[in-house]
Amino acid sequence: MRLLRRIAKAYLAPMMEEHRTVLKRLEDDVRTIRSLLESEATKNSKHVEETTQNIQKITSKIYNLQKNLESIQHDVKTMEAELQKLKTEIAVVFSNITSHGGAPSTSKEISHTRLDSPNHENDFLREKAPIQSSKRKDERPHQVKHETSTETKMKKKVIPPEKRGGRPRVGYLENQDFTVRSAKSTYVTRKTKSPSLRSELVCVRRGRVWQVYLNLPDDMLSKPGLEVWQGGSRLFKEAYGWPLVCLDKDIEVKWDEDGAQKVHKVFEALQANDALLFKLDHTLERGRQVKRVSKGAYLTIVPETWELATGIPNDPEPTQFPGYKAYYLDTTRTKRPVFSAEGRTFVPWKQIEFVLVGQIIADYDKEIGPLFRYPPCVKAPTDVWKEINLVVIGEEGPGKNKWRTSFKPNPEDEVQSLPPELSIRRGGWYFLRFYDEDDHLVDSMDFRFMGALKEIRVRPQDNVIVPGPSGHVVARVEFHHEKGSEVIPMENLHSVRFVKKEPWLTVVEIPPDPSLDLTRWRVILTAQDPKPEVELSINIPRLWWAVADIEAKPSDLHWRDKMVTFSKKDFCATSRVALFFKLPLSLPRLRIGFEHHLRTYTLSHPKHHIVVGLAEFTDAEALQKPGEHRLRIKIGRQSIDVAKVLVSLQCKWCKFTSFEVDSLIEHVFSSHKNEIFRNPTYDEMRELVPELPAKIYQCPYCEIYVEEDDPRNPTSMITRHVEEEHHPRETLGRPVSFRIVDDIEEIRTKISKYKNLPRFQVCRFCGEKFDLQKVQENDLLEHIREVHWDKVCQLV
Ligand SMILES: [Zn+2]
Ligand SMILES: [Zn+2]
Ligand SMILES: [Zn+2]
Incomplete structure (x- = not known):
């Protein structure tokens, strides 16, 4: 030991010393590197900080520049307009001075006069549209005015579109007299084209049927003796115009002029493969004929042989004209209006987009x-x-x-x-x-x-809002506007709460109520006179559903935002139960189903709801298994369980139900065992226990049990017993009846030699016999579970 220690001291100590030195050097190195790294990190973070600050400065500069640019643009626009207004007025005053020899007149009157004489252009207008006559300068303006206006009326028959009949959209069908109030516009240009009398076709839905009417330009309405004829029939004006009787005959307008009858064709009969295209207005019930298809809601009236080939289900609607049908099309949602006929597909209208x-x-x-x-x-x-x-x-x-x-x-x-x-x-x-x-x-x-409305913010914001577990929440709408403007609801919205009403900010809270998903508002610029205003709609795209009879009217639907519970019978093939979905206006389709088997449903009309008849899911795999199943929908990027379906097993004999096969079988076994198993019959018992006699009788007088085993004399023993033991005279003349004993339990208790007869149970469904000395009760239960569980219960 001592030797070992000495060796260690001699050899190990210097080695350890050496290692210690190396370690120390390493530690020093690490320290140096760390301090280097730290200083480097500080430098970097300082740099990042500086860069961030710079970016922020630049961003705010850009923002300010944008704001400046915006206001400059606005100023420029306003100034341009002012300038043009002034130019117009100067030109008008100037022309007035020259034509009236300096007669005083207010500029307003002048501009109105100008309005009614379309060819009376001012200098500025000439600049913009150098199209007018060159001889004008040589003539006295007041003569020019007279001549050109007469010319326009008598010879050229130019009815430019901006002067055309009626009011726009809402009122255009009534053909009211119309005067162009703002003829100040230097933008107004006149055409000097070949004579044309333009009228237009409008479509109107009357009940379910689409009708087409002719509208004439205002200038024609005042013609004396005006008559409208299609083929041989005279058309009579109704509220919406002159109703067409067919599409395959020209329409002519006749009137009296200079003692003669003038005739003009205003509608050319459709050829065999022609169709009509109408752009619908916001009511989706009326539209004007257009030549090109762009984005929006359209009605097409096409020959009956045409089929819409957009791939999206779209039922045609009836028209007034035999051989034609109408299709509603929304080109903001669907693709181009492609049709097919006679095996080829085509797009009948050129597509353009403004x-x-x-x-x-x-x-x-x-x-x-x-x-x-x-x-x-x-x-x-x-x-x-x-x-x-x-x-x-x-x-x-x-x-x-x-x-x-x-x-x-x-x-x-x-x-x-x-x-x-x-x-x-x-x-x-x-x-x-x-x-x-x-x-x-x-x-x-x-x-x-x-201009006074800067921004509208709606929270929550998404293209579809699906409810949480406790339903939809209150939505918050912020109107950011300029001072001097006001936001007010169009209708009386009692349940909408104004949270803030400040000069530049109006905040409202919209409770979760399907009738408030689309609310209409007005923004009025009260600081200006007359007060310009604009209507706007706030749409909270909440998803709602309802359960009702498949043919229920929309007014009878009770919209919900919480999960519904169904039973299996709601899904049977004859079920009339349906789920209705009120979709957000921008999402026309959803997918619905169990687990991963979803079906797609698409709205045919934006004002309708999606109706899902539960009978369509009668074969769904999920409904064939007991348990709780979720009916799931997918809409946009969101998905939500809208209903749970409880499929349970019901006992065949009573109202007991369970989701679990085991508990149902336990119930059946404990409550209805006799409905499934029975005791064997005497003959079955004899097959199992061959020593049992053919018959056992009981004596009617002394109740003794007698076994009979001779098949040739089946009652010999009992007859002998009666004769020997009882009074034969009493039985004379009367047939002696012996009770046959076939109840195994009775035999077991009353006849001591059979007291140990084996116990059997026979399955009522398959006849299998169970020897209870060999099997347990549990084996019987297992037999039901394995072989007959579907016979003792049903899915409900
Ligand atoms: Zn039961
Ligand atoms: Zn007896
Ligand atoms: Zn069985």
Whole structure:
């Protein structure tokens, strides 16, 4: 030991010393590296901090610049408009001075006069549209005025689109007299084209049937002796216009002029493979005929042989005209209107698209056009603009004498800005109509704008809101607006709560109520006179469902946002129970089913609900197993269980139910054992225990049991017993009846030699016999479970 220690001291100590030194050096190194790293990290973080600050500075600068640019743009627009207004007025005053020799007149009167004489252009207008006669300058303006207006009326018969009949959209079918109030517009240009008398076709849904009416331009309505004829039938004007009797005959308008009858064809009969296209307005019940298809809601009236080939189910609707049917189409949702006939597919209308460009304020805009902060620009490819001769823009909505103007687009530019007068109006609801060289309506669209409205924020925000476990929650809507404007609901919304009403912010809370998912509001600029206003819709895209008879009326539906419970019988093949879904307006389809087997349902009409008849799921795999199953829907990116289906096993003999086979079998075994198992019959027992006699009788007098085993004399023993033991005389003349004893239990208890007879149970379903000396009760239960469980219960 001592030696070992010495060796260790001699050899190990220096080695350890050496290692210690190395270790120390390593530790020093680590320390140096760490301090280096730390200083480096500090430097980096400082750098990151600086960069972040710089980015923030730059972002805020960009933001400020954007704001400045926005306000400059707005100012420029306003100034442009002001300038043009002034130019117009100066030109008008100037022309008035020259024509009236300086007679005093107010500029307002002058501008109205100007309005009624379409060819009386001012200098500015000439600049914009150098199309008018060159001899004008040589003549006295007041003569020119007289001559050109007469010429227009008598010879040219030009009825430009912006002066065409009736009011836009809401009232256009009534053909009210219309005066262009805002003829100040320098954008108004006149055409000097070949004579044309343009009328238009409108479609109107009357009940379930679509009817087509002819609308005539205002100028024609006042013609003396005006008559409208189609084929040999005279048409008589109704509220919506002159109803067409067919589509395959021309329509002619006749009137008296200079003692003669003038005749003009206003509608050319459809050829065998022609169809009509109408752009529907926000009611989806009326529309104007258009030449091109863009985005929006359309009605097509097509020959009966045509089939819609968009791949989306779409039932045709009836029309007034034999041989034709109507299809409702929404090109914002579906693809192009493709039709098929005689084995080929085709797109009957050329597709174009005008896009409104501007700062959009998101509200629910499907029906009355998008909402912008400032007047938008219109964008289309230049080849589309080449087709457009005139764009008419006007105030939309009911009422007479609404503001309206027009401009001729520059076919070189993709983006056309709207007349600057529009931005001076500060807000409102407007239509745009695009006409081609022949004054045919090519497309139309609506938009709204309100400069005082900055932003609308809706919480929660999603394209579909599915309820949580306790249903939908209150939604919060924030209207950010400028001072001097006000947000008010269109209807009396008692349950909507105003949380904040400040000059620049209005906050409302919308409770979870399906009738409040779509609310209508007005934003009014009270600071200006007249007060421009704009309507808008707030859509809370909540998902709701209801349970009702498959043919229930929408008014009878009780909408829910919590899980529904069904039983299996609700899904039987004859069930009339249905689930109705009220979908968010932007999502027309959902998928529904058990587990992963989902079926797709699509809305055929945006105003309808999706109806899912539960009978359609009668064969669903899930319903063939006991337990709780979830009916799940998928909509957009969300999915939710809308119903649970309790499929239980019910005892065949009583009302007992269970989800579990085991507990049901236990119940059946304990409560209904005799319905499943029975004791063996005497003959069955004899097969199992051959020593049993053929018959056992009981003496009617002394109740003794007698066994008979001789098949040739089956009653010899009992007869002998009666004769020997009892009074035969008493039995003379009367047949002696012996009771046959076949009850095994009686034999077992009454005849001592059989007291140990084995005990058997016989299955009533399959006849299998169980020797209870060899098997346990549990084996009987197992027999039911394994062989007959479906005979003792049913799925309910
Ligand atoms: Zn039972
Ligand atoms: Zn007896
Ligand atoms: Zn059995």
